[in-house]
Amino acid sequence: MAASKTRSSSFSRHISVLPTPQIPGIKYGPNGTIFVSSGIPDLDRILGGGFPLGSLVMVMEDIEAPHHMLLLRNFMSQGLVHNQPLLYGSPSREPRAFLGTLPTPVLSKDDKSRDHETEQEKGLRIAWQYRKYFGEHQQNFEGQRDGKPEYCNEFDLQKPLERHYISSQNIDCISLQGSTNLSSFRDRCSTFLAQLPRYDGNITCAGRIAIQSLYTPQCEYSNMEWEMLSFLRSLKNMVRSSNVVAVITFPPSLVSPSFSKRWQHLADTLLSVRAIPDEDKELANLLTGYQDMVGLLSVHKVTQCNTQVPVFLEATTFSIKLKKRRSLVLECLNQAPIDGSSGSSYATSGSCSGSSKTGKLDF
Amino acid sequence: MAELIRRALRDGALDGEHAPALTIKDSIDSPFGPHVFNHVLAQLSANILAGKSQSQGIVLVASSWSPSFYFDMLKSREKDVASFQKWFRVLDCYTDPLGWKERLMECGSITNQSPKASNAVRVCKDVRNLDNLFSSILQLGKELVGQGKGRFSVVIDSATEMIRHASISSLAALLSNIRSHDQVSCAFWLLHSDLHEIRVTSVLEYMSSMVASIEPMTRSASGQRGNYENLSLLERNSKTGKFHVRLKRRNGRVRLMSEDFCIEQSGIKFTPRSGDGETISQSLVPKVQFNLQLSEKERIERAKVVLPFEHQGIGKPIEIYDGRQSLNENIENSSTAEKLPTSQDPGKGEIIYFRDSDDEMPDSDEDPDDDLDI
Numbered sequence: 001m002a003a004s005k006t007r008s009s010s011f012s013r014h015i016s017v018l019p020t021p022q023i024p025g026i027k028y029g030p031n032g033t034i035f036v037s038s039g040i041p042d043l044d045r046i047l048g049g050g051f052p053l054g055s056l057v058m059v060m061e062d063i064e065a066p067h068h069m070l071l072l073r074n075f076m077s078q079g080l081v082h083n084q085p086l087l088y089g090s091p092s093r094e095p096r097a098f099l100g101t102l103p104t105p106v107l108s109k110d111d112k113s114r115d116h117e118t119e120q121e122k123g124l125r126i127a128w129q130y131r132k133y134f135g136e137h138q139q140n141f142e143g144q145r146d147g148k149p150e151y152c153n154e155f156d157l158q159k160p161l162e163r164h165y166i167s168s169q170n171i172d173c174i175s176l177q178g179s180t181n182l183s184s185f186r187d188r189c190s191t192f193l194a195q196l197p198r199y200d201g202n203i204t205c206a207g208r209i210a211i212q213s214l215y216t217p218q219c220e221y222s223n224m225e226w227e228m229l230s231f232l233r234s235l236k237n238m239v240r241s242s243n244v245v246a247v248i249t250f251p252p253s254l255v256s257p258s259f260s261k262r263w264q265h266l267a268d269t270l271l272s273v274r275a276i277p278d279e280d281k282e283l284a285n286l287l288t289g290y291q292d293m294v295g296l297l298s299v300h301k302v303t304q305c306n307t308q309v310p311v312f313l314e315a316t317t318f319s320i321k322l323k324k325r326r327s328l329v330l331e332c333l334n335q336a337p338i339d340g341s342s343g344s345s346y347a348t349s350g351s352c353s354g355s356s357k358t359g360k361l362d363f
Numbered sequence: 364m365a366e367l368i369r370r371a372l373r374d375g376a377l378d379g380e381h382a383p384a385l386t387i388k389d390s391i392d393s394p395f396g397p398h399v400f401n402h403v404l405a406q407l408s409a410n411i412l413a414g415k416s417q418s419q420g421i422v423l424v425a426s427s428w429s430p431s432f433y434f435d436m437l438k439s440r441e442k443d444v445a446s447f448q449k450w451f452r453v454l455d456c457y458t459d460p461l462g463w464k465e466r467l468m469e470c471g472s473i474t475n476q477s478p479k480a481s482n483a484v485r486v487c488k489d490v491r492n493l494d495n496l497f498s499s500i501l502q503l504g505k506e507l508v509g510q511g512k513g514r515f516s517v518v519i520d521s522a523t524e525m526i527r528h529a530s531i532s533s534l535a536a537l538l539s540n541i542r543s544h545d546q547v548s549c550a551f552w553l554l555h556s557d558l559h560e561i562r563v564t565s566v567l568e569y570m571s572s573m574v575a576s577i578e579p580m581t582r583s584a585s586g587q588r589g590n591y592e593n594l595s596l597l598e599r600n601s602k603t604g605k606f607h608v609r610l611k612r613r614n615g616r617v618r619l620m621s622e623d624f625c626i627e628q629s630g631i632k633f634t635p636r637s638g639d640g641e642t643i644s645q646s647l648v649p650k651v652q653f654n655l656q657l658s659e660k661e662r663i664e665r666a667k668v669v670l671p672f673e674h675q676g677i678g679k680p681i682e683i684y685d686g687r688q689s690l691n692e693n694i695e696n697s698s699t700a701e702k703l704p705t706s707q708d709p710g711k712g713e714i715i716y717f718r719d720s721d722d723e724m725p726d727s728d729e730d731p732d733d734d735l736d737i
Contacts, residue, residue: 063565063568063569064609064611064617065615065617067615217535217536217570218532218535218536218539219532219536220532223532251569253569254565254566254569256562276617277616277617277619278612278616278619279618294614295615295616
């Protein structure tokens with residue numbers, strides 16, 4: 001097709017224009033969903049925009065690594081930066097102390113990197129017939145540099161969040177330690193959610209709930225697995241009818257397998273984090289960038305809101321890296337270049353059949 | 364000995380962080396947990412006596428063996444008997460864990476038969492009340508190090524015994540309180556993993572920062588005992604075994620280590636492993652993709668390549684091969700060296716490609732319509 005802009009035929013491409021949101025921190029998505037950012041730009045991109053309001057996100061922890069805390073920290077910080085009310089539940093006795101470890105958004109370097117990008121784009125030499133597609137990309141970048149707060153910030157994990165964010169009124173911290181059952185926690189959640197109901201029409205405010213390690217062995221309610229399930233179900237229903245995203249982490253290996261499955265089915269978006277062994281030569285040979293990796297993140301389920309079309313992801317497992325030891329990036333796992341001189345190639349990569357054994361016909 | 368464990372327990376806890384905790388687990392196939400436990404205890408006490416460790420004393424919660432056993436064991440390794448009072452305390456949950464003997468004595472049925480306990484031993488009469496147990500441990504520890512900044516280690520003889528009397532959540536709460544207490548330097552406990560559900564073992568592993576598991580050298584294939592073929596296996600497993608350690612590091616990675624051990628008269632000896640054995644990476648790594656990103660260096664190189672058929676912006680008119688000129692001229696004019704890495708301009712990049720197979724005819728890159736004479 002020619003690159004002319006004038007309409008030459010009666011067909012014109014329908015470009016759905018999404019309304020720009022009035023309040024910062026939310027984004028409209030397809031099928032009437034409203035997204036809030038997870039605090040990690042890569043994760044937003046993988047999930048197709050962020051966490052949809054009204055959904056329950058579960059993160060399955062690995063008992064050997066604290067990576068779920070990284071996800072929680074970024075999630076909570078993003079909410080505070082956008083002035084969204086936050087409810088934080090934790091099994092520790094002093095949940096407020098955790099707020100001191102929240103990261104601060106990376107500010108000054110941001111603009112520099114953006115300008116750099118545009119310059120690079122100008123110098124980019126692409127064959128002439130593809131230039132017309134590039135215009136669409138430009139629009140996306142423009143929208144984020146208006147001087148309004150960005151939808152998703154990159155966070156610096158080494159610097160704590162500024163005091164004025166933490167001391168604001170809209171943070172509620174609850175300790176789960178002393179409670180014998182979850183009914184008091186459920187009441188606190190329902191009062192929080194009652195402030196942010198969802199009606200058809202305008203959205204005034206979005207809220208966030210972050211629950212860290214809902215199942216911990218030292219809490220007494222953890223013996224009552226059915227009660228925990230019913231709490232989760234009622235929380236999910238309450239969240240569905242309000243403008244809130246709830247992120248809950250739990251360690252699946254500490255719960256009995258049948259309950260672990262039930263928990264996983266209750267989630268709208270299901271992620272899991274895994275630890276990787278240290279100084280493992282095999283892994284170092286297999287993957288590029290092994291030295292920088294801290295762990296692995298897998299996406300098991302993505303929320304399907306108001307649609308029957310399932311979401312297929314290009315890849316489901318990503319490596320968690322700390323870029324310059326400060327900000328969290330998620331990258332696809334990349335196989336290290338195989339030395340062509342050695343006889344076996346594709347030895348451990350995934351083949352079509354999914355098995356890891358080498359076969360003669362391995363595609 | 365697994366150097367990692369020894370060093371971690373010796374160095375103890377940093378301020379503001381939880382104390383390192385070790386779970387030693389064994390099973391009936393390789394029941395050498397107590398040997399390893401005693402070895403770790405002896406090493407820690409040696410470090411304490413030498414003054415090399417952060418911890419200044421040990422509080423031992425004895426459930427499976429009597430306190431006198433531990434005194435004897437430590438005496439045989441350390442020559443300094445008299446100083447026990449200064450650095451060692453035992454909470455005796457072995458003699459009368461549920462308080463039955465005390466009740467019998469009150470009724471007058473039995474007389475006090477227990478030998479005179481030393482000052483270093485305190486008897487616990489109710490192991491079911493873990494809150495009281497925790498306060499007893501703290502009291503004994505304060506006797507050792509005083510109120511100040513000193514730290515002590517907590518050693519639990521058998522977590523299996525404690526789970527008999529208390530629920531796993533209360534034991535988890537106890538361990539978590541121990542680890543987070545300011546005056547505790549390190550903690551370790553023994554667990555027989557096949558006596559519990561997997562969930563219980565997982566909970567204890569969750570509460571600890573290091574897990575040491577003891578496994579038999581070779582597992583019998585059929586699981587039967589008493590066969591002639593298995594006798595040699597049993598023979599081997601009765602003296603030797605494998606020792607695996609999983610250490611949780613601060614950056615979120617897990618350090619894995621394996622050694623072989625051998626039980627001898629003098630104690631237990633560890634030797635580093637020769638072969639590597641199973642590869643763990645198989646299970647961990649999912650489908651990986653190929654790297655399509657370019658590194659900085661590669662990007663610069665690519666930028667140097669002069670592409671054909673493109674306006675270079677230097678004023679020269681583009682020459683497009685249109686089939687009328689002869690081939691020789693074209694090769695002269697084009698500036699990319701496609702096949703032959705000839706005179707390399709240091710400022711130019713080049714595209715070097717590898718043939719897919721050697722069967723390809725060398726001329727196959729050319730336009731097959733070249734020889735048409737129109």
